[in-house]
Amino acid sequence: MSTGTHLTYPHANGFHDGRLVLSRYRTGAGATAIVVREGTGEHLVAEVAPRRDGQVRPVYPDVARHTGRVAWIWDDALYVADEPGCAERVFTPDTLGLVTRGPGLALQDLTSISADGAHVLLMVEHGDQRTCLRFDLATGTTTELFTKPWFANHPHHSPFDESWVAFAHEGPATATPDRVWAWHDGQTRQILDQHEISDLPGQFVAVGHERWLHHDLGAAVIAYGESKAGPRGLYLVYPDRPPRLVARGERHWHCDVSRDGRWAVVDTTGPADRPGRGWQDAGDVSDVLLIAxxxxxxxxxxRTRAASHPFHPHPVFTPEGDAVLFNHLDADGTISVSRSPVP
Structure with missing residues (x-):
């Protein structure tokens, strides 16, 4: 579809009113651009300057589903844009008055904008703690939702019910028995008991790459091939009922679910038809699998390739559910966004 571009993060939204928001990644240039693709044309939302630390990183925008407002984090600052070329820098940790727990405040690279474009979720790092903020774009005020004394990240709204805020306990999956969390009504809670689903007494199932659902209150979660315990594969998990193993898989990696809940898609750590699990004999191969x-x-x-971020397939459904988009990596290292129809 578009050479040199990649999709936003799977739990972010890249769609509005027939438009697809992509990021253009320039290896070694220290800069990237956010591009709105409409039909066969492209419109530049913003050119992102090189980071102060010199690192080359991808940018992962999130689009308000009802208004099209785009939000993204870059170089410790929050930006928003309502029209191409009209990006505005609206927040940095330097102006933060709510969290004053010492020096070294930093803003994580993932954000989530509400469907109406009124507020965004931010995760602020300060020492060993992580604080999740809701930032009101009209007033510039922040509300602290929660603080954790561990590596909390991946904040995103439940698209089914935005009063639920998803987040993750980040870290090595095989050493993290409490990965999937949510905030609701002033409280945080663990959503999945990883010991309870295990087929090995005393062991927990290593999971991650959760994304919350459009059609129900819950999340799709991957149990990785590296997990000592099983069953491994794609789960649906809920705050109000037992989890469900949708499909077994020894190499499942990232996931998405169509907005009507009929289909799921995963990419893989290696060829899905090769023996082994996780990264065993994976090479640089990643398959994109459709799951009923x-x-x-x-x-x-x-079938495509995978390398370090942003060169992961990260498959997602179109809003209509008629196709899957994914990042395709050519043998020469060129990244592009590909489309596969849902049969």
Whole structure:
């Protein structure tokens, strides 16, 4: 579709009113651009300057589903844009008055904007603590939702019910028995008991790459091939009922679910048809698998390659659910966004 571009993060939204928001990644240039793709044309939202630390990183915008306002984090600052070329820098930790727990405040690279574009979620790092803020774009005020004394990240609204804020306990998956969390009504709670789903007494299932659902209050979660315990594969987990293993998989990696809940998609750590699990004999291969949520049946849509961020397939459904988009990596290292129809 568009050479040199990649999709936003899977739990962010990259769609509005027939438009697709992509990031253009320039290896070694220290800069990137956020591009709105409409039909066969492209419109530049913003050119992102090189970071002060000199690191080359991807940018992962989030789009307000009802208004099209785009929000992203870059170089310790929050930006928003309502129209291409009209980006505004609206927040930095330097202006933060709510959290005053010592020096070294930093803003994580992922944000989540509400469907109406009124506020965004920010995760602020200060020492060993992580604080989640809700930032009101009209008033410039912040509300502290929670603080954790561990590496909390991946904040995103539940698209089914935005009063629920998802977040993760980040860290090595095989050493993290409490990965999936949410905030609701002033309280945080762990959503998945990883010991309870384990087939090995005393062991927990290593999970991650959760993304919350459009059609129900819950999340799709991957149990990784590296997990000593199983069952491994794609789960649906909920705050109000037991989890469900949708499809077994020894190499599942990232996931998405269509907005009607009918289909799921995963990419893989290595060829799905090769023996082994996790990264065993994976090479640089990643398959894109379509899964029927009702039956767990899996079919391969495409085969691509994978390397470090942003060169992960990160498959997502179009809002209509008629196709899967994913980042495709050519043998020469060129990244582009590819499309596979849902049969």
């Amino acid at each position: 949520v009702a039956t767990g049946e899996q079919v391969r849509l495409a």
